[in-house]
Amino acid sequence: MSINIAAIGYLVAAVFFILALRGLSSPATSRAGNRYGMAGMTIAIVITLLALPHAGIGTYLLIVLGIAIGGAAGFVIARRIEMTAMPQLVAAFHSLVGLAAVFVAAGAFLNPADFGITNLDGSIKGLSLVEMGLGTIIGAITFSGSVIAFGKLQAKLPPGAEALVPGFLKPAVAAAMSSRPIMLPARHAINIAIGLVILLLLVAVTATESGTAFVLMTLLAFAIGVLLIIPIGGADMPVVVSMLNSYSGWAAAGIGFTLQNPMLIVTGALVGSSGAILSYIMCRAMNRSFFSVILGGFGETAAAAADTGDKTVKSGSAEDAAFIMENAQKVIIVPGYGMAVAQAQHSVRELYDTLTKKGVEVRFAIHPVAGRMPGHMNVLLAEANIPYDVVFEMEEINNEFGQADVAYVIGANDITNPAAKTDTSSPIYGMPVLDVDRAKAVFFVKRSMAAGYAGIDNPLFYMDRTMMLFGDAKKMTEEIVRSVEG
Structure with missing residues (x-):
């Protein structure tokens, strides 16, 4: 051709x-x-x-x-794959893209003549060495970082991988797989030092074609991928998944230059740039510093622990919620990770159908970072065949909560926390949230009073017009549907 x-x-x-x-x-x-x-x-x-x-x-x-x-x-x-596990799947696929970039770069380094990147004297072109070096570094960071992201989302290693971990390392690996951030002493100094060594090794590879320097550079890139992701908590996982998506694109673009393949360059640039833009948008939606997240939580402070003190909440039943919902004119449903964990999206569709038949206007409010990846809630609602025209993003529906008779919140802790608007000492202060507190009545489905990923208390739980519905989201929603139909 x-x-x-x-x-x-x-x-x-x-x-x-x-x-x-x-x-x-x-x-x-x-x-x-x-x-x-x-x-x-x-x-x-x-x-x-x-x-x-x-x-x-x-x-x-x-x-x-x-x-x-x-x-x-x-x-x-x-x-x-279950739809609830889609974030883990995306992270796993990102890791494969990164690993492929490393393998291709290694193949090009070992057999440069087959890739057409040699000079007349048989040495590798300097620019090609830079390209494959950058592709290797970004690919290695993408691979190891994505594996850690997978573990934090899944709370365990991929199937079969646990058997490969030596016994003395299993406690450390288990800690790394936790959704809690792991703050190593002097972690930023360590990351900066490793980053500088990687750059020096890249210079050495470019100047001398040293195989030893190439291997060391790759191993350190794998290491820094782990160190950058373990200090990031579960609350920031949506940004991390998007960020790793961007990394995988840039890794592919770098290898595209090595392979002299314009298609790989264009595709990698599209993925890399779109992922970076999405990460930035999500950081703004979470009131996070973009550079703080991509540098492994640089400059972040620990979140305050949840403190319920002597506060009391009103606990209700499915029958109580059903009576108010079927007599409401407008109900806004706010899905969160609790819906994903309970796989309650089909039950929520039944609730939507039942209330709509009763003449109740039902809408859905989606926060940009609800769930564990961008669009997580949208995917779950689409799986349940909920019409697209009743699903609205936060900026489209936030001003409607004041006219809503009921806000039905399913395990969406931090994205509904009004402290983000009023408490300057809160770790999430300034983060745009859904104005659930403006609805006439709020039903909040939770298994317990445990805090969300941000680890802070939610004043919404203690409002006079809030009723807590403790239990599994799927079972609770099904009970509400039966009560409305009965």
Whole structure:
């Protein structure tokens, strides 16, 4: 295949990827966005295979075999994965992108002639060494950081990985997999020192083509990926997942330069830039410093522990909530991670249908960082076939809480905390929250009075018009539906 035809094919694939990003920006067009992405990837793969120089039948067989194995694994995982575990799946896939970048860079370093990156004397081109070095560093950080992010979301290592951990390291690994931040002494000084050593090793690799320096640089990049993510708590996991998505894109772009593949460069740049923009938007939504998060919580202070003191709450039953809901004119449902854990999205759909039949106007309010990744709640509601036109983002619906008769909150602690608006000493002060406290009545579904990921008390629990509904979100919602229907 000629270079010009390949370039046109890659351009068409790039257009499909741009359309995919555009489609994925809205739940209503997300299916079309996925189809565009699949079409673009198919075109990119076909063009790459046809453009391979001097490839024999054995090479094609190995590539097809790899695609078949990877495609089959992806199909099985996609069919079996629970929607509640989607954040973990995204983190795991990011880790594979990073590891692939490391492997490709290592292959190019060991066999530069096969990649066409050598000078006339057989040495590796200096610019290529820089490109593969940066791709290796970013890829290694992406891999190890994504593994830790997976562990913090899943609260355990990937299947089979635990058996590979030596016994004396298992307590440390278990701590790293906790959603609680791990604050090592002088962690910032350690990270800065390791970062400087990595840069020096990159210079050494570029100047001398030292294999030892390349290996040390890679190992330290793996290490700093772990050190950057373990100090970040579960509350910031949505930003971390988005940030690692950006890293995986830049790693792919860096390796694209090494492979001299424009499609990989364009795709990596699209993923990297969109992930960085999304991370920045989410940091603003959480009142977090963008650089603080990407540097491993640099400059953060510990959150204050929840303190209920002598405060009392009003505890109610499903029957109490059902009576008020069916006599309401407007109900706003606020889903949070509690809905995901209980897998209550289908029960929530039943509640929506039941109240709508009674003539009640029902809407859904989505906070940008509800759940454990961007769009987590949107995905769950879409799985339950809840109409897109009743699902609203925070800025679209926040001013409607004042006219709502009922706000039904399902395990959304920190994103409904009014202290973010009034308490200057609160760790979440300044974070935009849903104005649930303005509704005439608030029903808050929780298993217990435990604090959310921010680890702080929520004054909303103790308001006169708030009724706590203690129990599993799915069972509680089902009981409310039965009471309304009965």
